[in-house]
Amino acid sequence: MTGDRNNWKQLAAGKEAFIFDLDGVLVDTATFHYRAWRRLANELGFDFSMQQNELLKGVSRMQSLEQVLTWGRMQQAGLDKEHLAEKKNAWYLELVERMGPDDVLPGVLAFLRAAKATGIRTALGSASKNARLILDRTGLQGYFDAVIDGNAVVLSKPHPEVFLRAAEALGAAPDACLVFEDAQAGIDAAKAAGMSAVGIGSGTALQRADLVVAGLADLKID
Ligand code: G6P
Numbered sequence: 001m002t003g004d005r006n007n008w009k010q011l012a013a014g015k016e017a018f019i020f021d022l023d024g025v026l027v028d029t030a031t032f033h034y035r036a037w038r039r040l041a042n043e044l045g046f047d048f049s050m051q052q053n054e055l056l057k058g059v060s061r062m063q064s065l066e067q068v069l070t071w072g073r074m075q076q077a078g079l080d081k082e083h084l085a086e087k088k089n090a091w092y093l094e095l096v097e098r099m100g101p102d103d104v105l106p107g108v109l110a111f112l113r114a115a116k117a118t119g120i121r122t123a124l125g126s127a128s129k130n131a132r133l134i135l136d137r138t139g140l141q142g143y144f145d146a147v148i149d150g151n152a153v154v155l156s157k158p159h160p161e162v163f164l165r166a167a168e169a170l171g172a173a174p175d176a177c178l179v180f181e182d183a184q185a186g187i188d189a190a191k192a193a194g195m196s197a198v199g200i201g202s203g204t205a206l207q208r209a210d211l212v213v214a215g216l217a218d219l220k221i222d
Pocket residue numbers: 023030033056057058059060061064089126127128129130131150183
């Protein structure tokens with residue numbers, strides 16, 4: 001059923017608002033997060049796999065750090081967690097600084113423009129505190145009626161706060177919202193908010209999504 005046109009049409013029918021995750025949906029920063037967390041883990045003397053990394057997607061910076069330290073059995077090591085999180089973020093930002101409009105993922109601009117043209121309201125719903133910086137660097141900032149990011153929410157995905165805040169900002173009821181997400185935590189957050197969800201990536205990694213596609217380039221708005 002991946003990318004099935006009829007499923008997509010059914011899912012999009014009657015939706016008033018689209019809410020987009022950022023990292024891994026609009027831009028390929030999910031790989032940057034992975035590289036920076038791995039660099040930190042390696043410096044601390046351990047490693048973790050791409051499969052483990054799936055659990056970091058959509059999760060806030062400090063919660064991700066807790067998870068990484070648990071994998072390295074370093075929770076009791078008396079480490080300065082704020083310092084470690086800052087270090088990871090600095091490495092991550094080195095990668096972000098090199099980004100530009102060419103780093104927007106295939107099909108994203110066409111999809112956002114088509115959504116706007118059909119009167120659909122759009123919001124960003126991201127756990128990242130760097131979301132606005134990335135929108136600016138890639139030229140995506142003008143495409144959203146509302147931006148709810150890691151600076152605006154207290155509770156991390158899979159809690160539905162970020163998506164409920166986005167729906168509220170757009171004046172849309174949850175069941176009229178469609179969320180686009182590459183993280184299991186994000187799909188779970190959308191479902192907890194009472195919204196439909198399109199998974200971006202692989203079906204095996206994204207349980208409970210109403211539809212899974214490889215990227216927004218696979219979806220056309222009529
Ligand atoms: C997104 C990413 C996570 C990241 C989180 C916080 O949800 O999927 O991998 O940890 O944002 O990002 P930040 O840029 O604030 O460290």
